[in-house]
Amino acid sequence: MLNDIQEVLYDADQIQQKVQELGETISREFEGRNPLVICVLKGAFIFMADLVKTITIPLEIDFMAVSSYGQSTKTSGVVKIIKDLDASVQGRDVLIVEDIIDSGLTLSYLIDVLERRNAKSITLVTLFDKPAGRKVELEADHKGFVLPDAFVVGYGLDYAEHYRNLPFIGILNPEVYEK
Numbered sequence: 191m192l193n194d195i196q197e198v199l200y201d202a203d204q205i206q207q208k209v210q211e212l213g214e215t216i217s218r219e220f221e222g223r224n225p226l227v228i229c230v231l232k233g234a235f236i237f238m239a240d241l242v243k244t245i246t247i248p249l250e251i252d253f254m255a256v257s258s259y260g261q262s263t264k265t266s267g268v269v270k271i272i273k274d275l276d277a278s279v280q281g282r283d284v285l286i287v288e289d290i291i292d293s294g295l296t297l298s299y300l301i302d303v304l305e306r307r308n309a310k311s312i313t314l315v316t317l318f319d320k321p322a323g324r325k326v327e328l329e330a331d332h333k334g335f336v337l338p339d340a341f342v343v344g345y346g347l348d349y350a351e352h353y354r355n356l357p358f359i360g361i362l363n364p365e366v367y368e369k
């Protein structure tokens with residue numbers, strides 16, 4: 191598995207440091223608001239778990255599974271809801287927790303869904319941002335690291351469902367998928 195990584199971009203310590211900073215910012219921003227914190231599965235599961243431990247104010251969590259990449263390194267362009275939220279977002283301050291914004295299609299779709307369900311406010315936090323991949327205009331309210339235009343894996347992010355368990359984020363050797 192490690193042999194497939196071309197370059198480590200950020201190691202586990204650098205990621206933890208950044209997650210801590212994001213948690214402190216979010217704790218200040220949401221003081222007194224009891225946000226509904228939504229994890230966008232599967233990719234955001236590790237970031238979500240680490241992030242909520244650094245947030246010091248009361249909150250609720252929920253999960254939504256969406257998928258558009260499947261077994262590919264390119265978006266299919268079609269975002270499918272695999273699992274919906276349990277909670278209602280009506281009148282709630284929502285914090286969407288995402289691992290990466292690439293084309294922006296996943297989050298623009300989700301924001302649209304949550305707006306139609308009458309969320310009171312929607313705030314986006316992403317650990318990784320790949321601006322070179324954008325197909326629609328979208329900017330996170332809080333972001334961790336800006337990444338180069340390369341397909342990355344680790345810390346929750348996959349290629350064909352593998353590599354999510356790597357503790358760092360790294361560039362996947364293109365030989366793995368250019369076959």
Ligand SMILES: O=P(O)(O)OC[C@H]1O[C@H](OP(=O)(O)OP(=O)(O)O)[C@H](O)[C@@H]1O
Nearest residue numbers: 231232233257258259292293294295296
């Ligand atoms: O900005 P975009 O181009 O839409 O890409 C970002 C989305 O793609 C990945 O999810 P994926 O569809 O691979 O599902 P997964 O989280 O289960 O891996 C990632 O976890 C983000 O949710």
Ligand SMILES: [Mg+2]
Nearest residue numbers: 233259260348
């Ligand atoms: Mg994926």
